[in-house]
Amino acid sequence: MSSVIVPSQPIGALSDAWRKVVGTGEFVLGLRRDYLDSLAVVQAEIGFGHLRGHGIFHDWMGLVRQYDAAGHVGTRYVWTYLDQIVDAYLEVGIKPFLELGFMPQALASGDETVFWWRGNITPPRDYAEWGALVRATLRHLIDRYGLAEVRTWPIEVWNEPSLKEFWQGASKSEYFRLYDQTAFAVKDVDADLRVGGPATSPESDDWYLPFAEHVAASGAPVDFFSFHAYATGPAQHVPFGVYQTLRHPSTLLEQFARPRTLLTGTALERLPMHVTEFNTSYRPDNPVHDTAYNAAYLAPTLVGGGDLVDSFAYWTFSDMFEEQGVPASIFHGGFGLLTHRQIKKPTFHLYAFMAAMGPDILARGHDHLVTRDHNGRVAILAWQPVGGTDDPAEPDHHHLSLSVPVAHPDGTVPATAYAHRSRVNDESGNAFTAWQHMGRPATPTSRQLDDLHAAAEPTITHQSLPLDPTTGRAEITLTLARHEITLLQLTPVHDETPPWLDDARILGR
Known part of the structure; x- marks a missing residue:
């Protein structure tokens, strides 16, 4: 040998793209002790820059409160939970990566939902009301945390609209309308806030050029391009879990590179590229996530991903995650680097080892x-x-x-x-x-x-x-x-x- x-x-400098962002479950989980204990562990031993999760506008967050009493009709925005969660993030040195969704029931045009916690996937019935919510939320965050701070929080429009499970009908035209209205609302608050999308599911090739062509025509601002990458095939279901085939690890890096290649010649070609979700499996109940194999499989991605994109967010830092319901077992194939009760998985150590590398x-x-x-x-x-x-x-x-x-x-x-x-x-x-x-x-x-x-x-x-x-x-x-x-x-x-x-x-x- x-x-x-x-x-x-x-021969070069080590990129920090691997730890700029990490994923999490629904936003409201930030109120729970086990979640916050796990976040403290990953920040102490790894130190991620931003945290991205779903459902900042979900009804469990309680942001949108409509009233009709004594002749007074209107909407009140309630920041109680949002403030507690963002405060907790900042206390351990991590910033929000704001994914704007799902639709509050009071603003929704329909009743279609996804996940055990029923995130509403329909467009707003009134885009003016949606825009008002976006503006009010950002203005509140700026008032509380300061403009300079909030300018460092990327703002992403929705999650995986390329899948009908996450966006009604997976309609491009309706998502493009949502994107435009949201992006313009963001810039109304402050021109230097960073907004982007389309946060598509893996290998959504038929979305990339249409999105670029649409924003070129509409003039909607785009400060970054976001998408997702996973490496497993269809789910083979068993009770409380799945098994899936795994493609070669190189397919993740191939997915990282693909959008920029397909966007060559467009105005989006040179934008920052953020993989706002990646992992081996896209399922939160696949036991591969709990194994040493998962860590060995992902090592080349952590080492090489920064050559291709500006950030790639492991999905997720904790098994506190409820898309398929409350987990039935301490080990259940969850996405997390940590189980409930902060048991470290092998992939946690891959990240901790990377954190120990020199520059x-x-x-x-x-x-x-x-x-x-x-x-x-x-x-x-x-x-x-x-x-x-x-x-x-x-x-x-x-x-x-x-x-x-x-x-x-x-x-x-x-x-x-x-x-x-x-x-x-x-x-x-x-x-x-x-x-x-x-x-x-x-x-x-x-x-x-x-x-x-x-x-x-x-x-x-x-x-x-x-x-x-x-x-x-x-x-x-x-x-x-x-x-x-x-x-x-x-x-x-x-x-x-x-x-x-x-x-x-x-x-x-």
């Missing part, structure tokens, strides 16, 4: 990323390549050899590097496997929860690694177990051991 010779000088890229390959920070610490993220349903025979082990330069920030070569390795695979750092061994308890006891939290932490090893005194290189061979992701951090050692110490004498011998 040949060794990858890692260059001493950076300078030294090397990149089909199974690794090598970076360095300003203190000389070299971080190696490695993974076992996987190929989806049609390539099921991953070996029990994957080997990677690297020749890695390590030096102090001033360029001097230390004698050794401190090597700290974190491992997650089918057995290590894998609470899902532990839960299977437990007999899959739907609602674990306190002791079982403690065991699951412990099992969810990566396996840690550490050693002193000798360096070539001339080149300062460490010769490393990594052996990865099945479906493993691993983080190896090499820190140049400044040895402060006093000369009189002799660890061999600790027992007095």
